[in-house]
Amino acid sequence: MDEMKDIRWKQRFENFEKSFKLLEKYSSNSISTELERAGIIQFFETTFELAWKVLKDYLESEGYIPKSPRESIKQAFQVELIEDGHLWMEALSKRNSTTHTYDQELAEKLVKEIQEQFLPLFRDLYNKLLKER
Template identity: 80%
Template sequence: MDQMNDVRWKQRFENFEKSFKLLEKYSNEPISTELERAGIIHFFETTFELAWKVIKDYLEAEGYAAKSQRESIKQAFQVEIIEDGHLWMDALSKRNLSAHTYDQELAENLVKEIQEKFQPLLRKLYEKFLKEI
């Protein structure tokens, strides 16, 4: 493992961890207002962005090359860092959509998906990397 890249992914993990814990804390609360939905979506966007960057940095430390979000997710699935590649791609798609579109129905559906599918997905990544540190 390249020492500089080893440090990079661990530093990025610290930021991911902070963001993930905020997402986890607030996504388990009842969400009823537009502001609460916007907050959960923002926490998801930030946490997902940090998640794929941690994956990318970790892959690089392990000697793999991955430049984009999709490449990083595909490579992570191939080397078994993540388990459900399709769900990760769905999360990526929803993250990209949420960053460029606002619609109340979309927001309500996305919050439900974050709570039921994406937050547990991110938890698995968090737990995996926590063991690596």
């Protein structure tokens, strides 16, 4: 059973890695069109979903039982799997509000936050879990 939990987070990590790499690749380019902004926001949504789920799966393999994104983030912070718990909570809040981002100004602001704040969070998690894999 424990081996299955160990495999689960590693499989989820592979999906997170693919999504993170796409977000990283396209976030480094100049983003000027509505379509590009929508793409970055979509990559962020997907990457965040996979990030919290890989956190949850990893924590379960370590014997913890988080039941939600918020619990997963809190527990990951407590065991020092992630460093900036407040910024992860902010990413969760932004992820929950992205479906309401119709306004161009809000979309531009979110893309900037993704590039400057959330992408480094994902990069830190990626590098940490890459060593664990």
